[in-house]
Amino acid sequence: MLTVVFGAFFMGIVQEYRGYLVIVLDQISIEMNIWLAILVLCSILFIVITTSLIFSDLPSVFGLRKKWADHMQNKSFKSTKIGLQSYVLGSWDDAVRQLSFQKKPVLPPEILLQYVAKAEANNGNLDRARKIIEKLKRRFPKLKSGADLLLAGLLCDERRYTEAEQVLWEAHQRDSSNWLIIETLVDISNKNQNWTRICAFLPMLKAIKSVSS
Known part of the structure; x- marks a missing residue:
């Protein structure tokens, strides 16, 4: 129940506060919703942290x-x-x-x-x-x-x-x-x-x- 309420609340915020982020790199420009950009950034951080933790523990796993x-x-x-x-x-x-x-x-x-x-x-x-x-x-x-x-x-x-x-x-x-x-x-x-x-x-x-x- 709480998950549904939180999801509805979050969607309301997204609908109410729309914004766009434009990234320009040389001849390439990327435009996306600000909330999507935040989601992508969080996903990248999660992947980087998880990967670093896995590989930092590999030497001990293999006894190196x-x-x-x-x-x-x-x-x-x-x-x-x-x-x-x-x-x-x-x-x-x-x-x-x-x-x-x-x-x-x-x-x-x-x-x-x-x-x-x-x-x-x-x-x-x-x-x-x-x-x-x-x-x-x-x-x-x-x-x-x-x-x-x-x-x-x-x-x-x-x-x-x-x-x-x-x-x-x-x-x-x-x-x-x-x-x-x-x-x-x-x-x-x-x-x-x-x-x-x-x-x-x-x-x-x-x-x-x-x-x-």
């Missing part, structure tokens, strides 16, 4: 999406394996190449970034390594202290002890209870013959050692 995901996972695993082997063998170029460009990394990204940074530094690209470590600190704020220790170690490998000491001093200001930072800072300060800083740290280092023991 899972196969592609498995393929990428296997590729990443192989790349990680080769990269780590290259790292162990000291083939830094290959280690960086294999470990850097992975869409689905097998290792946690925070670990992967540290490997890549160290490989870059060992390959003579300390500036790139520093940028990677800064990226690590931005993406994983909880690892800032570990990242600073890594950077300090890389700087020490290049005998840039003053820079390493500055990095760790800033890290200590942020994380004053980290005994590993203090120990490393004392060791680097010793290489820099910065006796004032060493004397300032020794009581704190002894206190931390006594508590941990």
Whole structure:
């Protein structure tokens, strides 16, 4: 009953409010009732949406999406394996190449970034390594202290002890209870013959050692 009433109401509106739509394209012109144009537009939208939904689900229907995901996972695993082997063998170029460009990394990204940074530094690209470590600190704020220790170690490998000491001093200001930072800072300060800083740290280092023991 409601359908009949609605149909009659709609037909009344169509009869009362007639209008025409003219579409002109170059030498071709199309004229149709405005209501027919609305119906055609709605039909086209329905067909487009339905078709897109059907085809977007086809890969999962045929298992293609899972196969592609498995393929990428296997590729990443192989790349990680080769990269780590290259790292162990000291083939830094290959280690960086294999470990850097992975869409689905097998290792946690925070670990992967540290490997890549160290490989870059060992390959003579300390500036790139520093940028990677800064990226690590931005993406994983909880690892800032570990990242600073890594950077300090890389700087020490290049005998840039003053820079390493500055990095760790800033890290200590942020994380004053980290005994590993203090120990490393004392060791680097010793290489820099910065006796004032060493004397300032020794009581704190002894206190931390006594508590941990």
